[in-house]
Amino acid sequence: MRRLHPQAPKPRWILKPQPSAAALRVLGNYPPQLATLLWQRGLKTQKTASVFLNPDFTQRADPRVLKDMEKAVERLARAQKHHERVFVAGDLDHDGICGAVLLSGFFKDMGLAHEAYMPSEEEGHELSYVAVERAEKFGATLLITVDFGVSSKSAIAWARRKGMDVIILDHHMLPQDLPEAYAIIDPRYLGTPTPLSYLCGAGVAFAFVDACARGGILPQKIRDQNSYLRSFLDLVAMATIGDLVPLQGDNRSFVREGLTVLGERKRIGVAALCGIARLKEVVGEDDVAFLLVPPLNAARRLGNASLAYDLLRVRTVKSAEKLARSIGRANAARQTAAKRFIKEAMEKIERENEIPWVIIIGDASWPMSYLSILASRIKDRYHRPVFVWSRHPEGFLRMSSRSIPAFDLVDAMQKCGGGDFFKKYGGHPQAAGGDFEANKFVEFERRMIAHAKTLLSPENLMPTIEIDLELKGHELGPELSKSFEPLAPFGKENPRPRVAVRQLRVISVGKPTKGWFGKISVVPENGGRLITVFAEQDHPAFNFRQGDIIDMVIEYSRLFGMSADKTALAILVDAHLH
Known part of the structure; x- marks a missing residue:
């Protein structure tokens, strides 16, 4: 098989097509740079x-x-009428947790x-027999999954044998052999209207509650349906942003409004989370x-994803702050461990003479909760x-996978044996597991190597950076950033604007001391204000020296944790000597 040099490939910069003067006139109500982005x-x-x-x-x-x-x-209405017990099984990540909190609140x-119920890391991202046993012990006759379920055929069949109806609220790719559930709600079904086709797991849970409300299933005390549903959007926003689903369709309005709800901090657990993050304002x-x-x-790194669920459901400030501190400590430990495991992985890869077109790497000592990172x-x-x-405690191998646009992970696993080869597998085209x-x-x-060799070309393995605008150094600054803000919220399929700027003189290079980011100060060679860009700790730009003349691609972002009226900073995407 053909292989490439072991160093990470350098990306090509590609300027996106630019609108004609006539096209900009049609959007004449907007500043030219915003009109270009639109x-x-x-x-x-x-x-x-x-x-x-x-x-x-x-x-x-x-x-x-x-x-x-x-x-x-209709099934939930029947459960309410006959005073049935309902069991909610959520995935162990932020999406499943937020969805489970949302349903529990409703x-x-x-x-x-x-x-x-939140599963353990060993149970994985699926409905487990342990969860079904818990549901049976609780006396549930209706079991609802959130953010998983479409690949849990055997566990769902067992739940049905235990006398439970199962409603699946999921958003992952549908396998060829679906479980025999009472209802499967998944926006991946062909024919789903575009505004709903991008929902995450918590988004599907919200859609279920919304549908119940439209069908007359609402708490008696509620007089304003939209205001009540709005109160859940902080959960939907966190799940949608964290799960990297497209900010298109209804997701855009959910996140825009949900960020406002988050800022109100009416949920005690959210206020406690903001406290440990030192978030004071926006x-x-x-x-x-x-x-x-x-x-x-990070809560699951403590061995209990229920801690995060409890934090978002807690009713007292004292309990919320205690839970938040525990989770904060777990997150700090996670960051330290992640850096160590990432370093180990990179060293393993770069010890080889060449890098294969598909990287398959692992270590029995790596905790399963770090595989996705x-x-x-x-x-x-x-x-x-x-x-x-x-290696899972039961002896089999568990993997997490991420991919480039040209390589569909779920399709690759299907073509490499599917259900006949894997104990289980599933996910999304660019993020999956098995x-x-x-x-x-x-x-x-x-x-997998044979499949990659057949499917991929050398061009697929060359990263590219798409640039929205190419500007002069003197055009950068907070005014430009403010002109971009109407496009917010930013995320997948609505990325932050990326700008190329050339001939910048390096004034100082400040490597990271704590956390993930360091900063580089530059000034336009032909005159202009000082610009500070932030880069992740292992960025090669930290090798620049004072006085170097560089070209760079940056994207704009508000400084994490600072209010919206503070000067925007730029995040460095890529840079090279001019």
């Missing part, structure tokens, strides 16, 4: 631009159009007897992604499909 996003008329820039939560799509939704609503308000999407979601995921960082560095594995027996590792590696 045009690049396919928003080429005043009407489409206005709808995008002013998302309205009250104009969301009716979720009852989702397959099986009305059937699921069921509590409805007066429904319910219990929620909550933006960066704050959620870097400061609020990681502690929720490792896979993401390796993929980002080497621009390869990556499978990272560790389990297989340890004695199959050599065969797995052989099949």
Whole structure:
């Protein structure tokens, strides 16, 4: 098989197509740079631009159009009428946790007897037999999964044998052989209307509650349906941002409004999370992604994802602050351990003479809760499909995978044996996972490498950086950043604007001392204000010296944890000598 040099490939800079003068005149109500960004996003008329820039939560799509939704609503109504017990099983990450908290809050308000369960790391990202046993012990006749379920055929069949109906609220790719559940609600079904097709797991849970409300299933005390539903959007926003689903369709209005709800801090656990993150004022999407979601995921590193669930459900400030401190300590330990495991992984890769087109790497000593972090960082560095594995206590191998656009992970696993080879597998095209027996590792590696060799080309393995605008140094500054803000919230399929600027003189280089970021100060060679850019700790730009003349690509972001009126900073994407 052909292989490439072991160093990470250098990305090519590609300037996106720029609008003509006539196209900019159509969007003449907006500043030229904002108009350019709108045009690049396919928003080429005043009407489409206005709808995008002013998302309205009250104009969301009716979720009852989702397959099986009305059937699921009818089943919950029956459970309420007959005083049945409902068991909620959520995935162990931020999405499943937020979805489970959302459903539990709704069921509590409805007066429904319910219990929620978060799996252990060993149980993995699926409905487990342990969860079914807990549901049976609770006396549940209705079991609802959040953020998993479509790949849990055997456990769902067992729950049915125990006398439970199962409603699946999931958003992962649908396997060919679906479970025999009472209802499967998943926006991945073909024909799902676009506004609803991008929902995360908690988003699907919200859609279920919304459909119940539209069907008349609401707590008696509620007079304003939209205000009540709005109170759950802090959870939906955290899950949507953290799960990297597209900020398109209803997701955009959910996150825009949800960030406002987060800023109100009416949920005691959220206020405690903001406290340990030292967030004093505005909550933006960066704050959620870097400061609020990681502690929720860190709870499982303490061996109990229920801690994060409890934090978001807690009713007293004292209990919330105690839980938040425990989770904060776990997150700090997670960051330290992650750096160590990432360093180990990079050293393993770079000890080899060449880097293969698909990276398959693992170590029995790596905790399973770190596999996704490792896979993401390796993929980002080497621009390869990556499978990272560790050994499960029961002896089989568990892997997490991340990929580049040209390589669909779920399709690759299907083509490499599917259900006949893997104990279980599933996820998304660029983020997936699976389990297989340890004695199959050599065969797995052989099949996956052969598939990658057939599918990929050298061009697929060359990373690219798409640039929205190329500007002069004197055009950079907080005014430019403010002109970008109407596009917020930023995220997948609505990325932060990236700007190329050339001929900048390096004034100082400050390598990271604590945390992940260091800063580099530059000034335009032809005159202009001092610009400070921040870069992650292992960025090669820290090798620049004072006086070097460089070109760079930056993206704008509010400083994490600072209020919206503070000067915006730039995040360094890439740089090289001029």
